[in-house]
Amino acid sequence: MNRTNFINSLYPNSIIKNYLEIGVRNGENFFSIKYLNKIGIDPDYFFSKRFLFKSCFKFHNWKYKMYRKTSDLFFREQAPQVYKNSKIDIAFINGMHTYEQSLHDTINCLKYLKNDGYIILHDCNPKSAESGSPEIPKEAINCNGDV
Numbered sequence: 001m002n003r004t005n006f007i008n009s010l011y012p013n014s015i016i017k018n019y020l021e022i023g024v025r026n027g028e029n030f031f032s033i034k035y036l037n038k039i040g041i042d043p044d045y046f047f048s049k050r051f052l053f054k055s056c057f058k059f060h061n062w063k064y065k066m067y068r069k070t071s072d073l074f075f076r077e078q079a080p081q082v083y084k085n086s087k088i089d090i091a092f093i094n095g096m097h098t099y100e101q102s103l104h105d106t107i108n109c110l111k112y113l114k115n116d117g118y119i120i121l122h123d124c125n126p127k128s129a130e131s132g133s134p135e136i137p138k139e140a141i142n143c144n145g146d147v
């Protein structure tokens with residue numbers, strides 16, 4: 001089961017869920033998540049116009065918000081207001097792949113998580129010592145870092 005199917009399987013009977021994705025990149029996972037209240041955060045996300053156009057035909061992509069900023073800034077500037085009345089059901093942490101930042105993101109998500117909500121941390125099981133190294137090459141794609 002890949003990350004997208006796993007996340008979609010958490011609430012099979014409800015589409016109205018608050019989903020937060022930290023680190024969105026090209027939206028491949030984000031726009032395939034079948035919950036309605038979605039928030040994405042990434043200082044460097046990039047979607048092609050064609051991909052965005054196609055995604056908008058799906059009902060679950062009608063009510064999303066994307067923030068072009070780091071997760072730390074989002075939690076400082078937006079989260080208190082955004083999650084004032086309704087907290088997070090699912091947080092998918094897949095942003096900066098360092099121990100410190102993933103811990104930071106987890107602690108911040110916990111502050112706004114519903115009691116029965118989920119936090120999913122990606123890239124915790126590196127396939128090699130190199131891909132689990134804290135030294136992440138800038139151009140690396142399949143690097144876990146020390147998450």
Ligand SMILES: C[S@@+](CC[C@H](N)C(=O)[O-])C[C@H]1O[C@@H](n2cnc3c(N)ncnc32)[C@H](O)[C@@H]1O
Pocket residue numbers: 003021022023024025026027028029030041042043044045069070071072094095096097101
């Ligand atoms: C592995 S990619 C995300 C992949 C995506 N979640 C998916 O499943 O297809 C990691 C992304 O995290 C973003 N990122 C890096 N530092 C970040 C930060 N401090 N806060 C939020 N996103 C960050 C990068 O720009 C990159 O696009």
